[in-house]
Amino acid sequence: MEPGSRIESALDRAVAYAEAPGAPPLLAEAMRYAVFPGGHRIRPRLCLSVARACGDDDPVAADSAAAAIELLHCASLVHDDLPCFDDAPTRRQKDTVHVAYGTPIAVLTGDALIVLAFETLARGAWRHPRRLVRLVSLLGRAAGSPMGIAAGQAWESEAHVDLSAYQQAKTGALFAAATVAGAAAAGAEPEPWRRLGEALGEAYQVADDLRDVACRQEEIGKPAGRDATLGRPNAAALLGTGGALDRLARLTREAVAAVPDCPGADRLTAEIEAQARLFLPASLRPVSA
Amino acid sequence: MEPGSRIESALDRAVAYAEAPGAPPLLAEAMRYAVFPGGHRIRPRLCLSVARACGDDDPVAADSAAAAIELLHCASLVHDDLPCFDDAPTRRQKDTVHVAYGTPIAVLTGDALIVLAFETLARGAWRHPRRLVRLVSLLGRAAGSPMGIAAGQAWESEAHVDLSAYQQAKTGALFAAATVAGAAAAGAEPEPWRRLGEALGEAYQVADDLRDVACRQEEIGKPAGRDATLGRPNAAALLGTGGALDRLARLTREAVAAVPDCPGADRLTAEIEAQARLFLPASLRPVSA
Numbered sequence: 001m002e003p004g005s006r007i008e009s010a011l012d013r014a015v016a017y018a019e020a021p022g023a024p025p026l027l028a029e030a031m032r033y034a035v036f037p038g039g040h041r042i043r044p045r046l047c048l049s050v051a052r053a054c055g056d057d058d059p060v061a062a063d064s065a066a067a068a069i070e071l072l073h074c075a076s077l078v079h080d081d082l083p084c085f086d087d088a089p090t091r092r093q094k095d096t097v098h099v100a101y102g103t104p105i106a107v108l109t110g111d112a113l114i115v116l117a118f119e120t121l122a123r124g125a126w127r128h129p130r131r132l133v134r135l136v137s138l139l140g141r142a143a144g145s146p147m148g149i150a151a152g153q154a155w156e157s158e159a160h161v162d163l164s165a166y167q168q169a170k171t172g173a174l175f176a177a178a179t180v181a182g183a184a185a186a187g188a189e190p191e192p193w194r195r196l197g198e199a200l201g202e203a204y205q206v207a208d209d210l211r212d213v214a215c216r217q218e219e220i221g222k223p224a225g226r227d228a229t230l231g232r233p234n235a236a237a238l239l240g241t242g243g244a245l246d247r248l249a250r251l252t253r254e255a256v257a258a259v260p261d262c263p264g265a266d267r268l269t270a271e272i273e274a275q276a277r278l279f280l281p282a283s284l285r286p287v288s289a
Numbered sequence: 290m291e292p293g294s295r296i297e298s299a300l301d302r303a304v305a306y307a308e309a310p311g312a313p314p315l316l317a318e319a320m321r322y323a324v325f326p327g328g329h330r331i332r333p334r335l336c337l338s339v340a341r342a343c344g345d346d347d348p349v350a351a352d353s354a355a356a357a358i359e360l361l362h363c364a365s366l367v368h369d370d371l372p373c374f375d376d377a378p379t380r381r382q383k384d385t386v387h388v389a390y391g392t393p394i395a396v397l398t399g400d401a402l403i404v405l406a407f408e409t410l411a412r413g414a415w416r417h418p419r420r421l422v423r424l425v426s427l428l429g430r431a432a433g434s435p436m437g438i439a440a441g442q443a444w445e446s447e448a449h450v451d452l453s454a455y456q457q458a459k460t461g462a463l464f465a466a467a468t469v470a471g472a473a474a475a476g477a478e479p480e481p482w483r484r485l486g487e488a489l490g491e492a493y494q495v496a497d498d499l500r501d502v503a504c505r506q507e508e509i510g511k512p513a514g515r516d517a518t519l520g521r522p523n524a525a526a527l528l529g530t531g532g533a534l535d536r537l538a539r540l541t542r543e544a545v546a547a548v549p550d551c552p553g554a555d556r557l558t559a560e561i562e563a564q565a566r567l568f569l570p571a572s573l574r575p576v577s578a
Binding site: 017018022023024025031079082101102103105108110112116122130132133137140143145153154155156157162 | 306307308309310311312313314315316317320364368371373374390391392393394396397399400401403404405407408410411412414415418419421422425426429430432433434435436437439440442443444445446447451454
């Protein structure tokens with residue numbers, strides 16, 4: 001099965017558990033609404049790419065790791081969009097969860113998606129319980145405190161922000177989780193894969209800053225210019241569009257250089273370059289050589 | 290070590306991970322504030338009691354399961370107290386987390402505590418990875434959708450409430466998790482222990498309803514009469530104080546009768562009866578025979 005189909009099908013199975021008979025209907029509906037239709041599924045694709053480069057000897061475990069990472073990502077989007085944070089009206093070309101279902105259900109949707117991520121790992125990793133120990137730890141590190149997504153978001157409540165800790169936690173942590181979890185799901189040592197994820201996370205952050213500054217709302221599916229409105233740091237505002245595009249290209253090369261020696265390295269490199277191009281909307285993509 | 294000390298020490302170790310260098314200071318502080326000082330730690334005590342009745346051959350695993358359950362409980366209290374739900378000003382005789390740290394940090398505190406619960410399981414269960422598969426699944430079931438705490442809370446957003454599903458999910462699920470996880474952490478079959486937890490959860494719900502109706506704020510550490518204010522069902526309002534006390538006694542007997550045959554059954558029964566007495570504040574406790 002092609003990676004995109006593997007991911008959608010793993011996510012569908014995961015969400016179906018949360019919708020089982022007895023579930024409160026609005027919560028179940030909001031959870032599916034928060035996960036489907038998705039964006040480019042960049043993080044789970046990266047996870048599967050690394051798992052394949054490491055042999056992918058247990059595709060069920062790799063699929064569950066990929067799905068769990070995307071569920072954590074969706075959870076963080078739902079909570080980031082809440083009125084007490086970004087108060088965002090739209091996301092992925094539709095109303096945000098709190099606009100569609102109300103703030104209480106949006107808070108619970110995020111909570112339940114976080115829980116579902118870990119349940120999904122446990123359901124997928126039963127053949128290799130030792131890998132589950134690693135996967136739960138790796139995804140926990142990426143999602144919580146001191147250096148996961150929740151910590152990243154919490155820096156926005158601090159008077160003095162550690163900018164690098166902020167960006168690494170808010171964006172980098174889940175990209176790093178995607179590469180290390182892909183390796184762990186395939187039974188490989190995870191840590192050699194961390195730098196690849198971190199570099200891609202930094203690249204994605206620069207691309208997201210570019211989208212925010214340079215694109216119209218219709219193209220990116222959420223309001224443009226939010227960083228300026230919310231007083232947040234933005235690489236494209238600091239470096240200019242050209243400077244930010246250069247930085248993006250440099251980070252992508254750094255990511256490729258960080259791929260550990262493995263049988264699937266060439267194919268993985270090609271996939272990373274293709275994925276990194278998708279970070280940007282069409283209007284900002286450099287013309288291929 | 291005595292169970293109370295085991296629990297406090299396991300919780301302290303767990304929270305210390307989230308406070309490690311690099312953590313955003315307010316989030317780290319709020320997480321500790323949400324967990325300490327605790328209430329009676331009824332759920333983790335129950336978890337350890339069951340683990341001991343099952344042999345407690347891996348106390349590190351049992352401690353981590355107990356701590357994880359309490360972390361999920363604390364997370365749910367922080368989110369339940371938010372302005373969009375109960376808008377509660379006080380909890381455990383002090384300001385609620387959102388009053389002390391603001392709503393954004395309170396949302397993230399709940400998120401990070403949920404994540405920490407699963408990380409804590411993984412850190413404690415490395416000696417027995419197969420038990421981790423069960424523990425993650427059991428705690429996930431208790432916390433998420435369709436029948437965990439988040440689902441319980443979500444019933445409050447439905448026009449037509451399934452009252453039994455609501456109470457079982459909101460209160461019963463975590464009590465059931467305490468007994469099944471205690472058994473699983475000790476390597477025993479978990480499901481025979483579920484009914485004990487469910488009956489105690491129902492008993493606790495009745496006791497909580499009694500506290501809400503019959504006690505003053507100073508005695509219970511949170512505002513009294515909230516159920517009437519918020520239009521929520523309450524057993525003491527429905528059955529009267531005497532009727533609710535009778536029901537509480539019946540459910541406690543039912544719980545004791547549900548204890549599976551095991552070497553530690555007598556001691557466990559005594560512990561359950563002692564714990565169930567603590568469900569009620571002193572002014573409502575029946576005089577001992």
